[in-house]
Amino acid sequence: MLGFIGCGTMGGTLLEGMIKNQLVAPEEVVIFDQDSGRMLFFKENLQVNIADDIQSLCQQTPKIFLAVKPQDMKELLLEMKPLLNAEHLLISVAAGLYISFFQEYLGDSVKIIRIMPNTPCLIGEGMSVISRSQTVSEEEEKEVAALIGSLGKVISLEEKHMSAVTGLSGSGPAYIFLVIEALADGGVEMGLSRDVALSLAAQTVLGAAKMFLQTGEHPAVLKNKVTSPGGTTSAGLLALEEGAVRASLIKAVIRSAQKEKNMFLEKK
Ligand SMILES: NC(=O)c1ccc[n+]([C@@H]2O[C@H](COP(=O)([O-])OP(=O)(O)OC[C@H]3O[C@@H](n4cnc5c(N)ncnc54)[C@H](OP(=O)(O)O)[C@@H]3O)[C@@H](O)[C@H]2O)c1
Secondary structure: OEEEEOOOHHHHHHHHHHHHOOOOOHHHEEEEOOOHHHHHHHHHHHOOEEOOOHHHHHHHOOEEEEOOOHHHHHHHHHHHHHHOOOOOEEEEOOOOOOHHHHHHHHOOOOEEEEEEOOHHHHHOOEEEEEEEOOOOOHHHHHHHHHHHHOOEEEEEOOHHHHHHHHHHHHOHHHHHHHHHHHHHHHHHHOOOOHHHHHHHHHHHHHHHHHHHHHHOOOHHHHHHHOOOOOOHHHHHHHHHHHOOHHHHHHHHHHHHHHHHHHHHHHHO
16 A cells, blocks of 8 residues: 555645556555545545545555645654554655654654655656665665656655755756746747747757757757857857856756755754
């Protein structure tokens, strides 16, 4: 059995992705969310089991995804503490909550895996990074990585990198949606319909990302290949440099990463 506590944006995304990708059968999943409407939605749409409460969920499964907001986690852990035994493996997707946070409330022997996923997990194109406590075996980490891997790519990193990961791939989809929207605005300004402009922008982002991943060439090399002297692309790139797009994206990653670090300090 696999458990989920919290079935909002991220919990729901992981749940739906794992079931739709047939990594786990609906009858092998039990969920609990304090919002009963959310639970019933997933029961009806995915045919998963719902638990009456946290206690019942902890009794039904040792492997539990925790997908509540960071500010709700402390209360949840205090409720879970007397219900856990040595078999339980907790998998947290909460941004800014370090493994030491869970150890503080549940003791050093708790088995905890921390994951930073992103929302494209919903369509199988997610990027997730995973870190484990010393109490979690390599085998257990591999099992969880296989589940998450069904929703896109997954890599393991030391926990010290999680802030950077949050700033880049965790928050990154929002940056790219903004880029797509802005490119389309440019197309609309030049007379394209909104639908056409959005399609051109999105496919361009997808194609450029795939081209980089498939060729393995440095992005600067790929950029230079499409930038002929005195040409149209060169003129467009000048506008991006004038607008400090490069510095803005670097700062976006740094600010988001800093925010993640501060969230952890606030929650301690
Ligand atoms: N959204 C993203 O793109 C993203 C990306 C990476 C990581 N994350 C992480 O994912 C976690 C969840 O974020 P989210 O955006 O999915 O939040 P969300 O949409 O608010 O979902 C959280 C759900 O958990 C429920 N809940 C809260 N406390 C509970 C408890 N004690 N027992 C059972 N259910 C409880 C909430 O109910 P109520 O609504 O009634 O409070 C809500 O339905 C966060 O820790 C976040 O850092 C999110």
